[in-house]
Amino acid sequence: MKEVVTIQVGGFANFIGSHFWNFQDELLGLAADPSSDPVFKNHSLNTDALYRSGETQQGTLTYTPRLVSVDFQGSLGSMSSCGSLYNKVASAPPDVITWTGNVSTHAAEPRRRNLFLQRLHEEEQENLTPVDGVNDARNSPQGEIKDEDIVESLESGVQYWTDFSKVHYHHQSLHELNGLWMDAQEFDNYGIGRDAFSWALRGEEISDRLRFFVEECDHIQGFQxxxxDSGGFSSVAADFLETISDEYTNTPVLLYSVRDPVSHTIHKSQKQTISKKLHDAVSFSRLSSFCKLIVPVGLPSLSQASPYLCIKDERPYHCSAVYAAALHSISLPFRMEPLGPTADSRYVSGAVDINGLIQMLAGGARRNMVAILDVAMPAPYLTGKQVGQSLLANLQTLTPEIAEDVEDLQSVESMTIHGALGSGGHRASVSDVKDVVDAAYEKAITRPMFCNLSVALCPLPIPLPFPKIFGNLVGQHGELLGSAVNTSPLRGSLDIHSIPLAGRLRSSSAILPFLENRLGNLRRFGTQQGAAGAELVRRWGFGMDELEDMGETLSKMVVELDPYSQMSSDSD
Structure with a gap:
């Protein structure tokens, strides 16, 4: 078994992570529930790749994500930084030896749990006393807190990523940056991140937390x-990544740089615009220099991403759910059982580890280390005329600033499809999915040089705290209906139990506009003579030599994809 250690840095990253771990927790619950669909029991997915087994000091067995999360102080809402499984011992007030007057202690009241967290707490208290039978959280007989009330309260009241997290975390997982009480809108550029947090002075504790999880691994396959990266957390992450590259030289890093739609807000002043463009260039250059594959994620608007979704861009709770679903799909091959005595080819096909995925997408002759993320949510039926074209056409990109309808004869793709539905809404077999996708690429006008396909029967489960983002053309199991159901136009976990999903990573020259925009802005505002942002990046702590090195790095990325690009040939 090859383990994955997950790292989440920054507010929106943790929103995505909260949904991601909810999916995993739901899979675990369904696998243990004797009344659930058999496909959730025999999925041939090894959850030990993402989770660790342990025990509390009281002897309680635990099963928690192999995770390090970093965020602002105060970002955990009602959750303790020790998680919910471990008792936090209150520390005694420090002795102030230079003060002879009276000392008073002011402690803030803990944030009150919302309805969802209250329900979780009540269920945990009930489980402390064994009872006969199995309680289904979704159909709990508790009358005081109803599922409908929970869903509505989350729709209107999510403030922290912990507000909708149904997962127990290890006490080493959650790290708050002490002293950083800044508003996220103020923590909006690389320089502020550098000024507010010195890795040399305060990073060792975070490194120790990561070391704890890595040293438990028998054979780590990589870091997710x-x-x-929309603000100062990009600087924190770059320093963290540099430490990882030094300490774990041979362990690959698959990096998702994510942003919510609000971070794409157009700034009114020229100064703000220049700062934003320089941040984007510096952030991407620094982050990409410490990983094997980087995947930019985050559209200016998700509301038009799919005709079957109804997303409110201003709500991170909504947007992060889509990105988390895509990351769940892409990560499925990392925990598929390889073909052998423990795996069943009826349930999964196409297992690949992180290093294999990176070598596939970034290790070829062209060595493009920037990948595009696409998703079909829900994936369409695998039946009827032009089914293949329908599947490929439903894949919507989640990566910003890319070119459309690009014919790239050297492109490479890795696609994961799980829970696909065939005729009559029945689950399509692994072999059927492979046949349909092969036929689709054979008939496609443009097709990649190579495509790796991973298939699983297990669909994406929809846990109770998932937002109401599905339209009324989506059925209970994610089937796409011919006519709207006679219910609310917005559907969530009370209406949808699971959905088929397709996720795709691709190495393609379609990413060129993304790269060229960052290279052009770095030159225009940072390195050219008389550049308007030269003084700004100097205050961020970067000298001209460092900026020119960043420009050279970005230029090489452009050349790999387009040797004849005018921008790549421009003199620095």
Missing amino acids: FIVD
């Missing part, structure tokens, strides 16, 4: 790193 999610960073909110």
Whole structure:
């Protein structure tokens, strides 16, 4: 078994992570529930790749994510930084030897749990006393807190990523940056991150937390790193990544740089615009220099991403759910059982580890280390005329600033499809999915040089705290209906139990506009003579030599994809 350690840095990264771990927790619950669909019991997915087994000091067995999360102080809402499984011992007030007057202690009241967290707490208290039978959280007989009330309260009241988290975390997982009480809108550029947090002075504790999880691994396959790179957390993540590259030289990092739609807000002043463009260039250059594959994620608007979704862009709770679903799909091959005595080819096909995925997408002759993320949510039926074209056409990109309809004869793709539905809404077999996808690529006008396909029968489960983002053309199991159901136009976990999903990573020259925009802005505002942002990046702590090195790095990325690009040939 090859383990994955997950790292989440920054607010939106942790929103995505909260949904991601909810999916995993739901899979675990369904696998243990004797009344659930058999596909959730025999999925041939090894959850030990993501989770660790342990025990509390009281002797309680635990099963928690192999995770390090970093965020602002105060970002955990009602959750303790020790998680919910471990008792936090209150520390005694420090002795102030230089003060002879009276000393008073002011302690803030803990944030009150919302309805969802209250329900979880009540169920945990009930489980402390064994009872006969199995309680289904979704159909609990508790009358005081109803599922409908929970769903509505989350729709209107999510403030922290912990507000909708149904997962127990290890006490080493959750780290708050002490002293950083800043508003996220103020923590909005690389320089502020550098000024507010010195890794040399305060990073060792975070490194120790990561070391704890890595040293438990028998054979770590890599790091799954999610960073909110829209502001100062990009600087924190870059320093963290540099430490990882030094300490774990041969362990690959798959990096998702994520942003919510609000971070794409157009700034009114020229100064703000220049700062934003320089941040984007510096952040991407620094982050990409410490990983094997980087995947930019985050559209200016998700509301048009799919005709079957109804997403409110201003709510991170909504947007992060879509990105988490895509990351769940892409990560499925990392925990598929390889073909052998423990795996069943009826349930999964196409297992690949993180290093294999990176070598596939970034290790070829062209060595493009920037990948595009696409998703079909829900995936369409695998029946009827032009089914293959329908599947490929439903894949919507989640990566910003890319070119459309690009014919790239050297492109490479890795696709995961799980829970696909065939005729009559029945689950399609692994072999049927492979046949349909092969036929689709054979008939496609443009097709990649190579495509790896991973297939699983297990669909994406929809846990109770999932937002109401499905339209009324989506059925209970994610089937796409011919006519709207006679219910609310917005559907969530009370209406949808699971959905088929397709996720795809691709190495393609379609990413060129993304790269060229960052290279052009770095030159225009940072390195050219008389550049308007030269003084700004100097205050961020970067000299001209460092900026020119960043420009050279970005230029090489452009050249790998387009040797004849005018921008790549421009003199620095």
